[in-house]
Amino acid sequence: MPDSATLALPPLRGRVQAEAPLAPFTWFRVGGPAQYLVRPADVDDLLLLLRDRPAHLPLTVIGAASNLLVRDGGLRGITVKLARGFSDIAVEADGIIAGAAALDMTVAEHAAAAGLGGLEFLSGIPGAIGGAVAMNAGAYGSEVKDVLDWAEVATPAGLLRLDNAALGFAYRRSALPAGGVVVRARFRAVPGAAAEIAARMNVIRSAREESQPVRARTGGSTFKNPEGHKAWALIDAAGCRGLRQGDAQVSEKHCNFLLNLGAATAADLEGLGETVRARVAAQSGIALEWEIKRLGEPAA
Structure with a gap:
């Protein structure tokens, strides 16, 4: 299997894999391989890749792949999957800072455990934070744009911190910079009773299980x-x-x-x-x- 030098990629510390199967990562469990699958070690590794990757190789970023259909011939170029180095969650007095690979459900659970309300709707959205920000994900009357303070976006020119207005949110989309990859975001929340917040999350989970094929x-x-x-x-x-x-x-x-x-x-x-x-x-x-x-x- 070629190493990163053979692929003419920059000297990455993360994992590089050629002809990597993608179907196991997608919720549909279908699709062809990635020509090259790169899992950056951390933000610095991702920035290096974005800055110095070969221009002839297209780049695609995937997260939890919960709302993604990879066609049977697979993805040409470089497919980036954010994983361990991008999944940290930090609880603050009035909000949550979450890495792009953190699952929406996990962020909602951390908020509820800390007695922070307003993020319950995330428990009804399959996927990870990076994708939720990029597509302004929403459910049960709320959207990411309603609670996001800022997002950090890796670009070929460096790391940017963009506030809510700069992200240009609209229905199921945002205006990320060209070649930008969401790596971290802050969501504001309102202190409240943990039991009441957990109860609202349970209502959302029950409604989702009753109305959607969540186990398919x-x-x-x-x-x-x-x-x-x-x-x-x-x-x-x-x-x-x-x-x-x-x-x-x-x-x-x-x-x-x-x-x-x-x-x-x-x-x-x-x-x-x-x-x-x-x-x-x-x-x-x-x-x-x-x-x-x-x-x-x-x-x-």
Whole structure:
């Protein structure tokens, strides 16, 4: 297996792996390999990579891969996965500072244990903090933009600390600098009774388990909610609940979720999603927009 020198990468301290399988990292459990998978040791390692990586190799960043579909041909270039060096969580008197690899649920749990309210909604969002900031993740009436003070973003030019306004939040997106990677963020919270905060989190967890296929191989919400509409309702009205393509299925429990029943390919899942989009457009005239990120090359 080539080492970092062979790959003409800078001298990284983290792990570099060629032709690394990505399917085990994704919640769908599908997709081809990464040409090169890099797990930086820490922020300095990531900054070195961003600054000195070969220009001919495209760079993709993945986190918990909970809302990601990697196509069957895999990802060309460098795939960065933030892991151990990016998962620290620090509790402050009126907020939480969390690394990009910290899970949303874990951040919510730390806040609740410290008697800090306002971050309960994170317990209903699968994924990690880096992705939550990048896509302005939201659930149960709150979004990241409602509670974020600042985020630290690694760029080829160095590390930036950007406040809420500078991140340009909108529905399910933010305006990160070109080539920027979220590495850490601070969320403001309100001191409260730990028992009451925990109770609110339990309500969210129960609601999620009752309404979503949380124990299935899925990728979370498939399509964004169009203005004034709910994506699931449009999909249901178009007769797509339970629709299958190979081992890919529209969830019968919540039809804005796609499922891998066991042997689906990324092509099956994406194809089923496009069939859903076509049927919704024909029935309602509304074009659904993918919320799941679809990356990589189709199978050869």
